[in-house]
Amino acid sequence: MSFFSVFAQQVKPDRQWPMYRGHFASGVLDNSNLPEIWDVAAGKNVAWKIEIPGTGHSCPIVWDNKVFATTAVSEADKGEVKTGIYGSIEPVQDSSVHEWKLYCIDKYSGKILWDRVAHQGVPKQKRHPMSSHANSTPATNGEYVVTFFGSEGLYCYNMQGDLVWKKDFGVLRSVFFMVESAEWEFASSPLIYDNVVVIQCDVMENSFLAAFDLKTGKELWKKERDEYPGWCTPNIYFENGNPRIAVNGYKHRGGYDFKTGEEIWRMSGGGDIQIPTPVVGDGLVYFNSAHGKFSPVMAIKTSAAGTLIMPEKDTTEAGDIQWIKMRGGSYMGTMLLYNGYLYNAAWNGKLTCYDAKTGKEIYSEKVGKGNSYTSSPVAADGIIYITDNDGNVYRVKAGPEYELLGANTLNDVCMSTPAISDGFMFFRTQTGLVAISSEK
Numbered sequence: 001m002s003f004f005s006v007f008a009q010q011v012k013p014d015r016q017w018p019m020y021r022g023h024f025a026s027g028v029l030d031n032s033n034l035p036e037i038w039d040v041a042a043g044k045n046v047a048w049k050i051e052i053p054g055t056g057h058s059c060p061i062v063w064d065n066k067v068f069a070t071t072a073v074s075e076a077d078k079g080e081v082k083t084g085i086y087g088s089i090e091p092v093q094d095s096s097v098h099e100w101k102l103y104c105i106d107k108y109s110g111k112i113l114w115d116r117v118a119h120q121g122v123p124k125q126k127r128h129p130m131s132s133h134a135n136s137t138p139a140t141n142g143e144y145v146v147t148f149f150g151s152e153g154l155y156c157y158n159m160q161g162d163l164v165w166k167k168d169f170g171v172l173r174s175v176f177f178m179v180e181s182a183e184w185e186f187a188s189s190p191l192i193y194d195n196v197v198v199i200q201c202d203v204m205e206n207s208f209l210a211a212f213d214l215k216t217g218k219e220l221w222k223k224e225r226d227e228y229p230g231w232c233t234p235n236i237y238f239e240n241g242n243p244r245i246a247v248n249g250y251k252h253r254g255g256y257d258f259k260t261g262e263e264i265w266r267m268s269g270g271g272d273i274q275i276p277t278p279v280v281g282d283g284l285v286y287f288n289s290a291h292g293k294f295s296p297v298m299a300i301k302t303s304a305a306g307t308l309i310m311p312e313k314d315t316t317e318a319g320d321i322q323w324i325k326m327r328g329g330s331y332m333g334t335m336l337l338y339n340g341y342l343y344n345a346a347w348n349g350k351l352t353c354y355d356a357k358t359g360k361e362i363y364s365e366k367v368g369k370g371n372s373y374t375s376s377p378v379a380a381d382g383i384i385y386i387t388d389n390d391g392n393v394y395r396v397k398a399g400p401e402y403e404l405l406g407a408n409t410l411n412d413v414c415m416s417t418p419a420i421s422d423g424f425m426f427f428r429t430q431t432g433l434v435a436i437s438s439e440k
Contacts, residue, residue, distance in 0.1 A: 048110030056134035072133030091126035124151035135187035150186025165217030173204035202230035221261035269310030288329035323359030
């Protein structure tokens with residue numbers, strides 16, 4: 001057994017933030033001891049701030065004393081993003097050479113321990129003005145770190161930064177299905193469970209879900225999917241102790257067997273641009289989506305099997321469906337399940353709280369004054385953190401009564417979801433990475 005295998009076992013996995021939205025994409029890490037107030041300009045409760053060249057909307061991840069972040073650096077494009085809610089679907093025209101990079105940063109000092117160029121070349125897909133060429137969040141298990149750059153490939157490194165293996169899936173056309181010239185770039189993030197890497201690729205042609213051996217890159221299985229292009233990350237859920245994979249979708253949301261990839265259940269319908277990740281808890285898998293006629297929020301039982309039919313109206317206790325609200329889902333944001341309540345943060349900043357078991361709406365309130373929110377909510381120690389695209393971070397009290405506790409600013413554009421670690425909160429902004437902490 002290697003030193004890193006022993007070291008990884010000494011770290012408590014449930015205290016890490018190993019993928020998009022942390023442990024099983026829950027977005028929660030209690031007993032984190034985060035500061036209530038910070039001032040980036042004055043350095044108050046800011047452990048460090050570093051610049052990262054290029055543009056990346058991927059989220060930071062953390063394992064023990066290492067923070068990982070990605071970026072894509074253009075020779076010509078300054079990497080500016082256009083925030084706000086607007087109707088433009090045209091991509092950014094940039095055919096210059098890019099470098100797709102993975103950074104490993106010391107959690108406590110902000111020192112860059114290593115950085116690696118995974119790929120260099122002209123992007124095979126263009127990006128939306130709000131997007132980047134590095135949208136997918138890395139994943140790690142403390143021995144390996146995997147990063148996905150869509151059409152530029154899937155890469156696995158060890159913790160010292162040595163490339164272990166890589167995969168090329170060709171061009172993954174992440175476009176608006178109604179207007180194929182609207183290229184918006186890839187964004188689904190990988191997950192790691194039980195030494196297996198799982199990726200969801202819902203694209204214009206040849207969509208698939210696949211699993212690879214983490215140590216060797218060997219393909220374990222690959223399942224074709226009939227699905228519109230989507231930007232959602234898969235998640236793991238359990239039924240009778242057996243791991244399964246939950247995927248969001250429009251034609252095909254559902255569950256797959258983790259070991260074999262065999263389909264367990266499926267459902268079609270809802271928002272036809274699927275982005276949010278499923279969240280899991282208390283024997284239920286929660287989905288939401290928005291675009292087109294419907295924007296559903298739903299709770300599906302982990303025991304679901306076969307073909308489920310999307311109802312035409314709000315529904316409760318209908319077989320494998322625990323409950324469905326036909327309207328109210330978020331276009332961008334992954335929901336937050338926290339202490340019996342389900343929170344949905346919409347693109348316009350409206351936060352809706354549901355009773356997670358029944359689907360009863362508890363409240364729906366606008367958070368802050370921002371005009372666009374693409375970051376998903378996270379929580380720690382009874383506080384929900386919601387970030388708008390202007391970099392204002394709002395603190396909302398968790399529970400059945402809405403209470404805005406305060407706000408802090410990052411003084412920079414922020415499009416991604418923060419990571420939480422013991423004593424720290426990490427934000428990927430347009431210009432770099434900020435570590436918020438009261439620890440000295």
